[in-house]
Amino acid sequence: DVKVTQSSRYLVKRTGEKVFLECVQDMDHENMFWYRQDPGLGLRLIYFSYDVKMKEKGDIPEGYSVSREKKERFSLILESASTNQTSMYLCASNPEGETQYFGPGTRLLVL
Amino acid sequence: QKEVEQNSGPLSVPEGAIASLNCTYSDRGSQSFFWYRQYSGKSPELIMSIYSNGDKEDGRFTAQLNKASQYVSLLIRDSQPSDSATYLCAVPYGQNFVFGPGTRLSVLP
Numbered sequence: 001d002v003k004v005t006q007s008s009r010y011l012v013k014r015t016g017e018k019v020f021l022e023c024v025q026d027m028d029h030e031n032m033f034w035y036r037q038d039p040g041l042g043l044r045l046i047y048f049s050y051d052v053k054m055k056e057k058g059d060i061p062e063g064y065s066v067s068r069e070k071k072e073r074f075s076l077i078l079e080s081a082s083t084n085q086t087s088m089y090l091c092a093s094n095p096e097g098e099t100q101y102f103g104p105g106t107r108l109l110v111l
Numbered sequence: 112q113k114e115v116e117q118n119s120g121p122l123s124v125p126e127g128a129i130a131s132l133n134c135t136y137s138d139r140g141s142q143s144f145f146w147y148r149q150y151s152g153k154s155p156e157l158i159m160s161i162y163s164n165g166d167k168e169d170g171r172f173t174a175q176l177n178k179a180s181q182y183v184s185l186l187i188r189d190s191q192p193s194d195s196a197t198y199l200c201a202v203p204y205g206q207n208f209v210f211g212p213g214t215r216l217s218v219l220p
Contacts, residue, residue, distance in 0.1 A: 058207075090154055
């Protein structure tokens with residue numbers, strides 16, 4: 001079974017804090033993705049990566065950065081958290097040309 | 112801009128009925144299509160994929176694809192309250208996926 005794990009299910013941070021969200025997949029997938037999901041707005045792509053040390057901006061990269069130092073790990077970084085970054089964050093991975101598998105999600109609240 | 116559209120719902124059906132969920136897409140060259148189910152507070156999980164015109168059946172689920180009309184649908188037979196969820200249609204675009212906004216289904220006991 002494909003397994004995608006995320007470091008936290010729930011996270012509470014204060015405005016201005018630096019926040020790290022970790023995602024790990026155990027199936028040697030090339031592609032990894034970070035989305036955020038908000039009511040009424042659906043899934044929106046923040047960043048994605050096709051390979052180690054490679055990253056591409058998605059539709060809403062502002063306020064975020066990413067790191068992929070190892071193939072199995074893709075980190076999302078909020079450099080200075082703001083209240084409008086309160087959301088559900090979903091990590092996904094897939095092998096080339098196949099469907100995406102999602103992690104359980106991290107619900108982030110920024111106060 | 113690649114687009115995937117779905118009716119947001121909610122779609123309400125009585126238990127035991129057939130639920131029909133529809134999705135249209137803008138890229139005529141798309142070759143594969145995926146349906147995900149997402150329970151409230153959970154992450155999406157894949158339930159069906161379809162690559163060829165026509166129907167594909169898996170248990171109570173049937174995916175239907177019409178490339179000429181650029182729509183894909185998901186039928187759920189004998190709907191159960193446990194099917195109540197949001198259903199997302201997804202279409203690959205290069206290395207990425209474009210997701211529809213989802214249709215919220217409510218199956219009433």
